[in-house]
Amino acid sequence: MAQNRHSLKDVAKRADVSVATVSRYLNGFLELPDGTRGRIDRAVADLDYRPNPHARRLSLGRSDTFALIIPDIANPFFSRLAAAMEACAAEHGKMVTLHATMNRSDREIAALENAFQNLVDGLVFITNHMPPPEVAERINRFARAIVLDEDVKDARAPRVLCDNEQGGFLAGQVLYQAGHRKVAYIGGREDLFSTSARLEGLRRGMQGIAPLRSYVDDHAAASGRELAQRFLKDCDGETALFVGSDELTVGVLEVFRAQGVRVPDDISLVSFDNVRSLHLFAPAITAVEQPVDTMGRRAIEMLLDGEWDDPDFLKTRELLPVRLIERQSVGAPNPITRKA
Numbered sequence: 001m002a003q004n005r006h007s008l009k010d011v012a013k014r015a016d017v018s019v020a021t022v023s024r025y026l027n028g029f030l031e032l033p034d035g036t037r038g039r040i041d042r043a044v045a046d047l048d049y050r051p052n053p054h055a056r057r058l059s060l061g062r063s064d065t066f067a068l069i070i071p072d073i074a075n076p077f078f079s080r081l082a083a084a085m086e087a088c089a090a091e092h093g094k095m096v097t098l099h100a101t102m103n104r105s106d107r108e109i110a111a112l113e114n115a116f117q118n119l120v121d122g123l124v125f126i127t128n129h130m131p132p133p134e135v136a137e138r139i140n141r142f143a144r145a146i147v148l149d150e151d152v153k154d155a156r157a158p159r160v161l162c163d164n165e166q167g168g169f170l171a172g173q174v175l176y177q178a179g180h181r182k183v184a185y186i187g188g189r190e191d192l193f194s195t196s197a198r199l200e201g202l203r204r205g206m207q208g209i210a211p212l213r214s215y216v217d218d219h220a221a222a223s224g225r226e227l228a229q230r231f232l233k234d235c236d237g238e239t240a241l242f243v244g245s246d247e248l249t250v251g252v253l254e255v256f257r258a259q260g261v262r263v264p265d266d267i268s269l270v271s272f273d274n275v276r277s278l279h280l281f282a283p284a285i286t287a288v289e290q291p292v293d294t295m296g297r298r299a300i301e302m303l304l305d306g307e308w309d310d311p312d313f314l315k316t317r318e319l320l321p322v323r324l325i326e327r328q329s330v331g332a333p334n335p336i337t338r339k340a
Contacts, residue, residue: 172205224251
């Protein structure tokens with residue numbers, strides 16, 4: 001078993017001085033006579049005293065940690081965001097503490113409370129649903145907070161988002177240019193800002209033609225399977241599908257394979273994210289690629305270097321560009337003629 005760790009109080013008692021004297025001396029804030037210094041140094045050595053680095057940082061007014069609140073660490077999109085933030089934080093001598101919420105409001109509130117009580121130097125908040133007002137209220141308590149990836153209504157914090165509307169436009173454009181006029185959309189929940197932006201971009205890219213049907217739920221493979229089954233049951237002439245995340249795409253393709261639906265022979269498909277190894281799929285999947293690593297780094301850079309004393313800085317809405325990666329999943333229109 002580990003030995004009991006001696007405290008600052010133990011050192012002070014052994015050296016016959018006050019706790020404040022020991023603390024200020026060890027932190028370099030106090031000059032002492034040789035005899036007093038010697039007693040403290042001997043007490044530190046005899047007791048094998050090792051300062052608590054967390055307590056020391058807090059005494060100096062900082063924790064050297066950022067809190068990252070994230071929906072699901074198993075999702076490759078979020079895990080890659082977390083890795084990018086951790087790497088950037090490490091370059092500046094900071095750590096990132098991770099809180100996974102399972103996209104539940106009660107866990108988001110609990111994680112925000114925990115981060116606030118731990119006096120973190122900053123917060124990066126990511127959600128994948130529209131949270132209740134209590135979440136924004138707690139975000140607003142932090143002196144430095146970034147809302148990343150998905151917007152949060154009423155949060156007084158800078159946003160770092162990808163250009164979701166431009167992503168929808170690029171998907172619609174490549175489908176329209178291939179001859180598609182009847183498309184459907186499978187994506188995240190309808191109350192998400194990203195969903196409405198991607199749908200508007202898709203309509204613009206399709207020269208004003210809106211999707212015939214939209215199916216929305218969580219960004220998860222299980223949701224993709226359920227929504228794909230509904231789509232195949234309902235489809236009536238659609239020749240293309242725009243899917244709002246790689247996780248959904250995985251579920252969609254599982255159902256398509258089981259039902260004998262071929263991409264792109266029976267239906268063309270464009271995914272959004274490109275964090276999965278979509279180039280290894282058969283066929284390789286055309287995708288709108290989010291700048292995931294850049295988003296993660298920008299969140300940390302803004303926490304470190306933002307003009308936090310300027311009220312206008314809190315209104316910052318940084319949209320990072322996306323790009324289309326064309327592969328083999330978009331072909332000529334050939335509507336599905338049967339229903340699953």
